[in-house]
Structure formats: structure tokens, C-alpha cells
Amino acid sequence: MSYAIARRAFLRGAVGFAALLRSLESSAQGLTPKRFVVVHRPNGTIRSNYLPNGSGPGATLGPILQPFAEVMSSTLVVDGLQLLPGGGQGTHEAGIVTLYTGFPIGPPRPTLGPADDWLNQAASVDQVLAVQSPALNVAPYRSLQLGAHRDQSVPETADRVLSYAGPNEPMEAEISPAAAYARIFGSLASGTDPATLMKARAKKQSVLDFVKGDLTRLRGLVPSSERPRLDTHETAIRDLERALDQRVAAASTSCTGPTASWLSAPAADFNDVGAIASQMFAIMRAAFVCDLTRVVTFLWSPAVSDLQFEGLYPGMPRVAHHSLTHMDLTDPSIYEPLTAIDTWYAAGTANLIKDLEATPDSSGGSLLDNTIVLYANEVADGHHSLTNMPLVLFGGCNLGLRTGRIVNCGDPGGDVTKNRSVNDLWLSLASRLGVPLDSLGAPNQFAGPLNGLFNDHVLPGACGEQRVPPAPRRR
Amino acid sequence: VRRLSLVPVAALIACVGDIRVPTEQTNPPPKGPSAAACGLPSRLVRLSTRHYRNAVRDLLGLADGPLLTAGGGDVTAFFPLDAPSVSDAMALEYNDVADAMAAQVDVATLAPCPALRPRGLRGCAADFIARFVPRAFRRPLVDGEAAALLNVYDAGEGYDDGVRMIISAVLQSPSFVYRTELHAQLDDYEAATQLSFFLLDSQPDDELWAAAERGELSTHEGRRAQVDRLMQLPRVRDNVTQILLRWFRTDRVTQTHHDDPAFTGDLTASMAMSTQLFVDDVLWNQNGSLNALMTSRDVWVDSNLAGFLGVPAPQAGGFAPATFPADQRAGLLTQPSLMASLAGVSDTSIVRRGLFVYSSLLCLQPQPPPPGVVAAAAADLAQLTTQRQLSDYRRTHQPCGSCHGSFDPFGITLENYDALGAYRSTMPDGTPVDAAWNISFSPTLQGAVNGGAQLAQLLAASPDVARCVARQLASYQAGAFLSPDLACLVDAAPAEPQPDVNLVDLIARTAASGAFQTRVGAP
Numbered sequence: 002m003s004y005a006i007a008r009r010a011f012l013r014g015a016v017g018f019a020a021l022l023r024s025l026e027s028s029a030q031g032l033t034p035k036r037f038v039v040v041h042r043p044n045g046t047i048r049s050n051y052l053p054n055g056s057g058p059g060a061t062l063g064p065i066l067q068p069f070a071e072v073m074s075s076t077l078v079v080d081g082l083q084l085l086p087g088g089g090q091g092t093h094e095a096g097i098v099t100l101y102t103g104f105p106i107g108p109p110r111p112t113l114g115p116a117d118d119w120l121n122q123a124a125s126v127d128q129v130l131a132v133q134s135p136a137l138n139v140a141p142y143r144s145l146q147l148g149a150h151r152d153q154s155v156p157e158t159a160d161r162v163l164s165y166a167g168p169n170e171p172m173e174a175e176i177s178p179a180a181a182y183a184r185i186f187g188s189l190a191s192g193t194d195p196a197t198l199m200k201a202r203a204k205k206q207s208v209l210d211f212v213k214g215d216l217t218r219l220r221g222l223v224p225s226s227e228r229p230r231l232d233t234h235e236t237a238i239r240d241l242e243r244a245l246d247q248r249v250a251a252a253s254t255s256c257t258g259p260t261a262s263w264l265s266a267p268a269a270d271f272n273d274v275g276a277i278a279s280q281m282f283a284i285m286r287a288a289f290v291c292d293l294t295r296v297v298t299f300l301w302s303p304a305v306s307d308l309q310f311e312g313l314y315p316g317m318p319r320v321a322h323h324s325l326t327h328m329d330l331t332d333p334s335i336y337e338p339l340t341a342i343d344t345w346y347a348a349g350t351a352n353l354i355k356d357l358e359a360t361p362d363s364s365g366g367s368l369l370d371n372t373i374v375l376y377a378n379e380v381a382d383g384h385h386s387l388t389n390m391p392l393v394l395f396g397g398c399n400l401g402l403r404t405g406r407i408v409n410c411g412d413p414g415g416d417v418t419k420n421r422s423v424n425d426l427w428l429s430l431a432s433r434l435g436v437p438l439d440s441l442g443a444p445n446q447f448a449g450p451l452n453g454l455f456n457d458h459v460l461p462g463a464c465g466e467q468r469v470p471p472a473p474r475r476r
Numbered sequence: 477v478r479r480l481s482l483v484p485v486a487a488l489i490a491c492v493g494d495i496r497v498p499t500e501q502t503n504p505p506p507k508g509p510s511a512a513a514c515g516l517p518s519r520l521v522r523l524s525t526r527h528y529r530n531a532v533r534d535l536l537g538l539a540d541g542p543l544l545t546a547g548g549g550d551v552t553a554f555f556p557l558d559a560p561s562v563s564d565a566m567a568l569e570y571n572d573v574a575d576a577m578a579a580q581v582d583v584a585t586l587a588p589c590p591a592l593r594p595r596g597l598r599g600c601a602a603d604f605i606a607r608f609v610p611r612a613f614r615r616p617l618v619d620g621e622a623a624a625l626l627n628v629y630d631a632g633e634g635y636d637d638g639v640r641m642i643i644s645a646v647l648q649s650p651s652f653v654y655r656t657e658l659h660a661q662l663d664d665y666e667a668a669t670q671l672s673f674f675l676l677d678s679q680p681d682d683e684l685w686a687a688a689e690r691g692e693l694s695t696h697e698g699r700r701a702q703v704d705r706l707m708q709l710p711r712v713r714d715n716v717t718q719i720l721l722r723w724f725r726t727d728r729v730t731q732t733h734h735d736d737p738a739f740t741g742d743l744t745a746s747m748a749m750s751t752q753l754f755v756d757d758v759l760w761n762q763n764g765s766l767n768a769l770m771t772s773r774d775v776w777v778d779s780n781l782a783g784f785l786g787v788p789a790p791q792a793g794g795f796a797p798a799t800f801p802a803d804q805r806a807g808l809l810t811q812p813s814l815m816a817s818l819a820g821v822s823d824t825s826i827v828r829r830g831l832f833v834y835s836s837l838l839c840l841q842p843q844p845p846p847p848g849v850v851a852a853a854a855a856d857l858a859q860l861t862t863q864r865q866l867s868d869y870r871r872t873h874q875p876c877g878s879c880h881g882s883f884d885p886f887g888i889t890l891e892n893y894d895a896l897g898a899y900r901s902t903m904p905d906g907t908p909v910d911a912a913w914n915i916s917f918s919p920t921l922q923g924a925v926n927g928g929a930q931l932a933q934l935l936a937a938s939p940d941v942a943r944c945v946a947r948q949l950a951s952y953q954a955g956a957f958l959s960p961d962l963a964c965l966v967d968a969a970p971a972e973p974q975p976d977v978n979l980v981d982l983i984a985r986t987a988a989s990g991a992f993q994t995r996v997g998a999p
Contacts, residue, residue, distance in 0.1 A: 224998065237563055
């Protein structure tokens with residue numbers, strides 16, 4: 002019995018999961034799941050080595066994107082988009098906040114730290130999707146925030162947060178694979194009989210009933226200024242109840258997490274970061290196989306990361322990433338190590354893409370066919386340019402994403418200040434992922450969805466086994 | 477063009493005045509008839525990562541408590557910058573952590589139920605609720621609460637399981653997760669809780685709890701008596717030391733990298749410990765004098781650090797204070813741990829050192845460079861090599877100079893410490909160090925200095941620094957940096973702090989201060 006069918010069989014027998022049953026049945030009846038992933042790496046790129054060689058059908062990927070050559074048919078390089086953070090700010094912190102929320106930065110966080118730790122003014126787009134998309138908000142965990150590194154030399158919260166539940170509501174990345182595994186798969190016990198699971202769930206509910214009663218009591222005592230926080234808390238407990246229901250449902254299937262010797266210590270060097278990322282990617286993949294979540298944001302290392310690298314090519318000296326980006330980017334002794342670092346991040350990310358491509362989805366095709374991955378950076382280069390953001394999309398064949406191409410959305414006249422906004426990419430993605438948005442950000446921050454990223458229709462069977470990779474070409 | 481024209485204006489605004497706190501973001505007291513009242517708002521304070529860990533540890537009598545991660549808190553942060561609201565990931569984590577902690581406890585110890593039990597096992601559970609839950613919730617139980625928790629117990633499978641379910645429910649309940657500061661005049665339990673999370677870094681201890689039950693914390697005398705008792709406890713003294721260390725971020729040295737192979741992990745660990753011992757010694761053996769903190773010539777050394785600094789290692793092993801010449805070391809600012817962490821990978825950093833003085837000792841928030849400035853200056857800066865050349869460029873070119881002119885000078889006078897924190901009189905190229913500057917920061921912080929030790933002397937004598945110290949401690953108690961309109965909380969600490977302020981006394985006064993007992997906008 003396939004995983005999906007086994008789960009349905011269980012759910013038919015279970016009581017109280019009508020809504021869940023509906024959503025799972027609909028997905029089992031041919032509506033393929035949709036997923037969205039963000040992978041972030043820091044400190045910009047070296048544009049001359051990032052850009053593809055040539056154009057048209059013969060174009061090949063530049064050295065930095067070379068690790069994606071094997072998955073070129075699932076790759077869509079989107080060049081020529083700019084970020085408009087407002088406030089006259091062009092820094093890593095402003096870039097990362099605006100990149101993921103689409104809105105201008107707010108005032109700085111009130112601390113004694115640097116005044117560039119901007120507050121966000123809106124929820125991040127991944128969270129808008131995770132909450133509002135009927136196609137995404139169906140799994141036990143609305144979204145997961147994972148990461149591989151938290152640089153202690155970077156004090157700004159803004160630099161390490163990709164997801165925001167709302168204004169000034171950062172959702173920090175879990176950087177311990179052991180903790181992430183425990184949180185996602187911790188109570189999935191394969192083969193436990195439904196009656197035992199139901200009993201455990203009922204006990205849990207008696208605890209949560211007390212917690213909810215306590216919340217209601219406290220809500221009656223606080224000033225009105227504190228009520229929104231408690232409303233958020235109450236919503237979170239309702240989400241928890243739903244997650245527990247679905248954990249019970251999932252536990253009755255054969256779907257359990259991968260086994261590994263999970264790392265838990267913070268990374269000491271870039272090799273550790275790579276090892277942690279590999280484990281996080283394995284957890285992400287398994288969570289998709291079990292349909293435990295449909296939205297994941299992944300942080301390689303925070304913006305402004307000074308993670309040190311060495312020996313990526315013979316003779317490469319030990320360098321600190323962010324510090325190096327503030328040197329002369331036309332000097333080979335500067336741009337060669339920076340090229341190697343951005344290529345290293347690409348190679349690690351390519352492993353995730355290949356893995357998703359090689360893993361069958363329960364509804365047919367591969368995980369990657371039903372998943373759009375956005376690979377992004379908070380600045381275009383080390384001098385905080387925001388005009389040609391290095392963005393790549395992967396996968397999404399079943400969502401109609403036209404991959405195997407390099408598209409240039411830049412101003413035809415070459416005036417980079419007139420480049421289309423990253424928000425226009427978000428509008429295109431959001432619509433395909435189930436949340437048609439008319440606008441995103443301040444009026445000067447968007448024009449409308451980008452044309453030509455997606456096919457209008459997805460033909461049944463077009464993705465999966467026998468897909469012919471389209472020849473790379475420029476629009 | 478339009479953007480560029482704004483740059484000088486923005487830069488000028490950026491570098492005068494005080495920390496800008498966005499009033500929309502800090503739950504300001506409501507405007508209206510009572511707007512004149514200055515005080516913290518009636519509020520909930522979610523336990524920080526560190527406070528949750530400590531509170532669970534103390535409540536359950538464990539060796540260590542759980543470390544939450546979903547809320548993004550940092551146990552080493554001076555202010556908890558945890559997410560303000562409980563997200564779905566955090567609710568899930570509370571749930572998992574509460575279960576895991578409940579599974580760990582020894583029920584027979586925490587909730588003993590003797591063989592002779594007049595009211596049965598359920599009676600023992602009721603006794604446990606009456607004893608345990610008020611301490612966890614930091615207030616007496618309210619009507620119906622004990623019964624509701626007995627319902628939770630009843631859903632369990634046997635006594636131990638039922639008790640564990642009570643514990644799990646308590647550890648994820650809002651009454652435990654949030655501290656309440658709701659009343660216009662804090663009640664005794666709220667006052668005990670505020671005091672306790674400041675000084676004990678955790679839940680009220682038995683004596684503080686008893687004082688709250690006796691109603692003793694509504695008077696200044698009652699609070700001061702408890703503060704004086706607490707300040708004698710080794711645990712509180714350790715915590716106060718840690719508060720200062722977190723403020724100055726002296727732990728950063730252990731995560732600092734330098735190209736120099738002499739800068740080993742062992743050395744950085746010794747540097748961090750050295751500064752901890754230094755602060756501890758100033759606070760608890762030298763009467764907590766701010767002057768001693770800023771100007772003491774002592775550096776605590778072990779064999780690692782003694783070798784590095786070129787002084788004899790302590791004969792008895794371990795750490796001992798070594799006294800340096802007055803022009804070489806003066807207090808906290810010249811500690812090797814700070815000088816080494818406030819540096820680049822291969823050189824010193826005038827900017828980082830200057831900014832430390834500017835923000836940590838003068839309570840001013842630096843503004844980031846205006847857009848495009850870094851890129852515009854990159855070609856020029858690439859031609860310059862020394863820290864001093866780079867600083868000269870920044871201070872003399874606008875818009876850079878409008879900010880760097882105010883804090884770079886502090887860093888210039890610290891150039892007589894190399895990137896690893898060793899004292900130096902010559903530069904790597906053999907030329908003499910130039911660390912002289914005529915500081916002209918404010919009417920109460922100015923004078924000619926030559927070298928970091930003289931800068932430290934100047935700072936120690938300035939009321940600007942003393943005011944920042946008082947403000948930082950008040951902010952710590954408040955749990956967030958105090959905006960200027962909450963200056964009453966700083967000023968309310970009796971008597972304007974003087975340069976020779978006694979830090980221990982200032983902490984005690986801040987902890988017991990009546991200004992922290994009132995809340996604006998109570999429902």
C-alpha cells in the first residue's frame with residue numbers, strides 16, 4: 002500500500018479529523034501538493050563570475066552557478082531585478098528585510114546595538130503564503146525556519162531572520178539539526194496502534210484546555226495594548242492542536258524521519274556549516290516526503306556573516322567572508338576567494354536541488370516538480386548594490402515554472418535604476434502558490450507580476466519521468 | 477540626484493542626540509489625561525530564553541533548565557530581544573519542552589505521597605497543586621484554578637503520570653510564560669518577581685516569596701531589606717557580574733578570529749576569564765567603584781595570558797592580578813579581551829573601538845553609513861593601508877566625517893593596543909604609535925589624551941559615562957533600552973550618579989527604586 006493510500010485508510014477510521022481528511026483526499030485525488038522553499042546565502046556575489054557565458058541557446062552558466070549545471074533543466078536564473086528598501090538605506094540589513102517582506106524597512110530596533118537593525122513593517126511573503134494559501138496551509142507545520150549558522154559577530158536580528166509572522170515578529174531559524182529533527186519528527190512513532198495514539202492525544206488536550214483557560218483569564222486582566230500578543234498566542238495554540246492532530250494521523254503511517262547522528266553543536270567553521278546544512282536538507286526532504294510542511298526557509302549563514310573560509314582552491318588563504326567583500330572587488334586576490342565562497346554555497350544548495358529531484362513525490366513526479374525553490378542573497382555585491390539581485394529559481398514544473406532558462410528582467414536601456422523590482426517576482430510566485438496578490442510593498446516597489454516565468458497551463462504528465470530539458474536561452 | 481541631496485541632512489541628524497526609540501514599537505503609555513505620568517506601561521513580560529531556563533531549573537530543582545530556540549532569544553544578550561509574541565513554532569516548542577521537563581522530574585521528591593494518605597492519591601495531587609503552582613505562577617491561585625488542574629491530573633494514567641501532566645500544563649501556561657506587571661502600583665507578588673528576575677535571574681527564592689506573602693514589598697524599606705539580603709548571596713553576586721559582562725559583551729573574544737597564530741583558543745578563553753575575574757574583583761572586593769572599573773591597573777593573568785603580556789605567571793597557578801604601569805592599562809576598556817575582540821582579522825579597528833566607547837559607555841546609538849557611501853569610497857579606501865589613514869579619510873570626507881568624527885577619536889587613542897590586545901609603543905612598520913588626540917565630545921567629556929589609559933581616565937571622570945551606567949542598569953531592570961521619555965526611571969534612582977559612583981549601591985538602589993513600582997495605563 003502506498004504511503005498516501007495507507008494514510009487515507011487510517012483517516013477514514015479516525016474520528017475528528019474531517020477537515021484533515023478532506024484536504025488529504027483532495028491531494029490524493031490528483032491535486033498535487035505545492036511547496037515553497039527559500040534558501041539564503043549572504044554577502045552578495047561577484048557579478049562577472051555569476052553571469053552566464055554568452056546568451057541564447059548556447060549560453061552556459063558562469064563559474065559561480067556551475068554547480069547547478071547538472072540540474073539546469075530545473076533551473077531558472079532571474080537576472081535584472083532590484084530591491085527598493087526605502088528610507089535611503091542600502092545595507093545588508095535593509096536588503097534582507099525588504100527582500101523577504103517586500104516592504105520598506107521600519108525604524109531601528111530599540112537597543113544599544115547598531116542602528117541598522119531595522120524592524121520589518123510586514124509579514125514576510127513566505128509567511129503570507131504559508132498562512133493564506135489554501136494549497137500550502139494544510140500540513141501539520143505551517144512552515145519551518147531552518148539554518149546552518151548563527152554568526153555571533155553579527156548582533157543584528159534582521160541579519161539572521163528570513164521569516165516574519167508580522168511586523169516586528171521575527172521567526173528565527175533553528176540551527177541545530179538535532180533540535181529540528183526532534184521538533185518535526187519527535188513524536189512520530191511508526192506502527193503505534195490508533196487507539197493508543199488517540200488516547201495520548203486526548204491527554205494532551207486536557208493539558209491544552211487548561212492552558213487555553215489560563216490564557217482567557219489573563220486576557221481579561223491585561224490592558225488593551227497587550228491583547229494582540231495574547232491573540233497571537235491563542236492562534237498559536239490552535240495551530241498546535243492542529244499540528245498534534247496531524248502528528249497522530251501521520252504517525253499511523255510508515256512515514257518516519259530519517260535516522261542519522263544528528264549534530265547539535267553550533268558550527269565552529271565552514272566545514273561544520275556544510276555538514277549542518279546537509280543534515281537540515283535531509284530533514285527538509287523527509288518532512289516533504291511525509292507532507293509535514295509545505296513552506297521552509299533556510300539560512301546558510303546570516304547577512305554580514307564573517308564565516309571564514311580557506312583552501313577552497315589550491316592556495317586559497319583564510320578569509321573572513323563579509324570583511325573581504327568590503328575590499329576592492331576588482332582585485333583578483335579579493336574576487337577569487339569571494340567567487341570560491343559563493344560557488345561553495347551554490348554547490349551545497351545544488352545538493353538539495355538534486356536530492357529533491359531524485360526523490361519521488363507521493364502524488365507522482367519528484368518532490369522538486371511540486372516545489373519552487375528561491376535561492377537568494379540580501380545584496381547584489383559586497384558594496385551593497387541592490388540593482389541586479391542574484392536570484393535563482395528551481396523546480397516547480399508541476400506549477401508551470403518555465404525552467405532551463407536564464408531570463409533578464411533588467412531595463413532594456415541598461416539603466417539599472419529602472420530595473421523591475423524583486424516584488425514583481427514575488428507577485429508572480431504568490432499567484433502560482435495560491436495567493437493572488439494585487440500589490441506588494443510601497444507603490445514604488447512593484448509594478449505587477451513578471452511575464453513569462455510560468456506556463457499558462459500545466460499539461461498532465463508534462464513533468465516527471467520523460468521531461469526533455471529545454472535548451473538554455475535568453476529572453 | 478534627489479537621494480544624494482538628502483544624504484548630508486540624514487547624516488547630520490544621525491549623529492546628534494540620543495538613542496532614537498520608535499515610540500510605536502515600545503508599547504508607549506497611552507496619551508490622554510494620564511499621559512503626564514512617566515513610568516513603564518502596565519504590561520506582560522514574556523520570560524526570556526535565559527529566564528525561562530533558570531525558572532524551570534529552580535522550580536523543578538534540576539541541574540539545568542531547557543534552552544528554548546524557536547523564539548530566537550540569546551542567553552548572552554543584555555536585553556532579551558526574543559520575539560514578542562508566541563508563534564506557532566514557539567507554542568509547539570513550549571509544549572514539547574514542558575513534556576520533556578515533566579518527564580524528567582522525580583515525582584517522589586517533588587510531589588511526595590506518603591503511604592498513609594488520608595485523602596488518597598488525588599488528595600496528594602491537590603496538595604501538590606496548592607504548594608507548587610503558586611510558586612510557578614508567582615501569585616496565589618485564583619478561584620477554580622486548583623479544580624481545573626485536578627481535571628488535568630484526572631486525565632492522567634496513575635499518580636505519577638497525573639502529576640507530570642500538571643507540571644507540563646504549568647510550564648506552558650501563560651501564567652508561567654509571562655511575568656505580569658499589570659497593577660498601577662505593583663502588588664507584592666509582581667514586585668517580588670521584578671526584583672527576583674533582576675537580581676536572581678530567576679523565580680523568587682523562598683525568603684523573597686515569604687516577604688511577598690507577608691506584604692513587605694510595598695514599602696521601600698521592605699524592598700531594600702530584601703535587596704540587601706540578596707546582594708550577599710554568591711548566586712546574586714555572580715549574576716551581577718554577568719550583567720556587566722553581558723553589557724560589555726566580553727564573551728565576544730572567544731568568537732574572535734585573528735590571522736596571528738599566537739591568538740589561540742586557549743588564549744581567548746584566558747582573556748575572557750581574566751575580564752570576568754577583573755569585574756568580579758572590582759564589584760565585590762573593591763567596593764564596586766566605577767572609578768576602579770574604569771581605571772584599575774590590574775589585569776588578571778594565568779600562565780597563558782602572563783606569557784602573552786610578558787609578565788611572570790602566578791606562582792600558585794590559576795589566575796592572579798598583575799599590576800601594570802599607569803600608561804599601559806586602565807580598567808575595563810584596556811582589558812586584553814576587549815581590545816582583541818574590538819579589532820579586525822589582521823589589524824586593529826579604530827571604528828570598532830570607537831563605537832564601543834560611543835555605544836556601550838556613552839549610551840549612544842550609531843547610525844549606519846548612508847547608501848552608496850561605501851561603494852563610492854571603496855576605490856579611495858583601497859589606496860589606504862593603515863587604520864589611521866583610513867580614519868583620517870573618514871573623518872575628513874563627508875558624509876562619513878559627520879559620524880566618524882564623533883567616535884573615531886576614541887579608537888585613535890586606543891591604537892597603543894595591537895589587534896590582539898597587547899600594549900605597543902611602535903607600529904608594525906617601526907614608527908612610533910600616535911595615540912594622541914584632543915577629545916572634544918561634550919562639555920563634560922573633553923581634554924587632551926595620549927593613549928587608551930588616559931582616555932579611560934577621562935571617561936572615568938566624566939558624568940556622561942556615569943549617567944550612561946545608571947541608565948544601562950535601569951534599562952536592564954526594565955528589560956529594554958529606556959527611551960528618553962522614560963528618563964524618570966533613571967533620574968529616580970536617588971541622587972544623580974557621580975563619576976565615583978558605587979556600582980553595587982547603584983544596582984541596589986535601582987532594584988528597590990519606587991519608580992519601578994508603578995505602571996501607567998493599568999486596566
